[in-house]
Amino acid sequence: AQSVAQPEDQVNVAEGNPLTVKCTYSVSGNPYLFWYVQYPNRGLQFLLKYITGDNLVKGSYGFEAEFNKSQTSFHLKKPSALVSDSALYFCAVRDGNTGFQKLVFGTGTRLLVSP
Amino acid sequence: DGGITQSPKYLFRKEGQNVTLSCEQNLNHDAMYWYRQDPGQGLRLIYYSQIVNDFQKGDIAEGYSVSREKKESFPLTVTSAQKNPTAFYLCASSILNSGYTFGSGTRLTVV
Numbered sequence: 001a002q003s004v005a006q007p008e009d010q011v012n013v014a015e016g017n018p019l020t021v022k023c024t025y026s027v028s029g030n031p032y033l034f035w036y037v038q039y040p041n042r043g044l045q046f047l048l049k050y051i052t053g054d055n056l057v058k059g060s061y062g063f064e065a066e067f068n069k070s071q072t073s074f075h076l077k078k079p080s081a082l083v084s085d086s087a088l089y090f091c092a093v094r095d096g097n098t099g100f101q102k103l104v105f106g107t108g109t110r111l112l113v114s115p
Numbered sequence: 116d117g118g119i120t121q122s123p124k125y126l127f128r129k130e131g132q133n134v135t136l137s138c139e140q141n142l143n144h145d146a147m148y149w150y151r152q153d154p155g156q157g158l159r160l161i162y163y164s165q166i167v168n169d170f171q172k173g174d175i176a177e178g179y180s181v182s183r184e185k186k187e188s189f190p191l192t193v194t195s196a197q198k199n200p201t202a203f204y205l206c207a208s209s210i211l212n213s214g215y216t217f218g219s220g221t222r223l224t225v226v
Contacts, residue, residue: 034214034215036217041203041220041222042219042220043119043121043205043207043217043218043219043220044205044207044215044217045217046214046215046216049214090157090158092214092215100146100165100211102148102160102163103209103214103215105157105158106157107156107157108156108157
C-alpha cells in the first residue's frame with residue numbers, strides 16, 4: 001500500500017526567502033505524485049504533478065517540485081516566498097500500476113510566510 | 116466552466132437529524148470521492164465511487180451513506196449514527212488514475 005509523509009506540521013519563512021515543504025512517499029510501483037494547496041475554508045487546488053519525465057516539475061504560482069527516486073522524495077519549492085503563499089499544503093501519491101488507484105494524501109504542512 | 120459544485124457552503128444539523136450534502140460535477144469524470152477534514156487535520160476518505168451505481172467505503176464510512184445514481188452527482192448523507200459530524204466536508208472527482216479536482220467544501224456544524 002502507498003503512503004505519504006510530510007514531516008513538518010508547519011514551515012515558517014520570511015517573505016523573499018526560498019521555501020521548501022518536504023514530502024516523502026512509499027509505493028510498490030511507479031509513483032504518480034501531486035501537490036495541492038488549501039486556503040482557509042476552501043477546497044484543495046492543484047499545484048503540480050509528476051507522472052514521468054524530467055525530475056524537476058514546474059507548477060502554478062511559481063512553485064516547483066523535485067522528484068528524487070533514490071530518496072523517495074518530492075519536495076515542494078519556491079525561490080522567493082510571498083505572504084500570499086501562506087496556506088496548507090498537501091502532498092499526495094498514487095501507484096502508477098494499472099487498475100483503479102486512489103490518491104493517498106499526507107497530513108498537510110502549514111506554510112507561514114512573514115512580511 | 117467545468118468544475119465541482121458543493122452545496123450548501125454552511126449547514127447546521129440538530130442532534131438526531133439526517134442531513135444531505137450535495138456534490139455535482141460537469142467534468143465528465145468517472146470517479147468521485149468524499150473526504151472529511153477536521154480542524155488542523157488532514158483528509159480522511161469517507162466513500163468513493165468509480166462508476167455509476169457503485170461505491171465503496173473509505174476509512175471512516177460509519178454514520179455516513181452515499182448514492183451514485185448519475186455520473187454527475189454523488190450526494191453524502193450524514194446520519195444520526197454519526198456522533199461527531201462537525202467538520203469540513205470535501206467532494207472531489209477524477210478521471211480514473213489522474214489527479215483530483217475538488218469542490219469548495221461544506222462546513223457542517225451540530226447545533
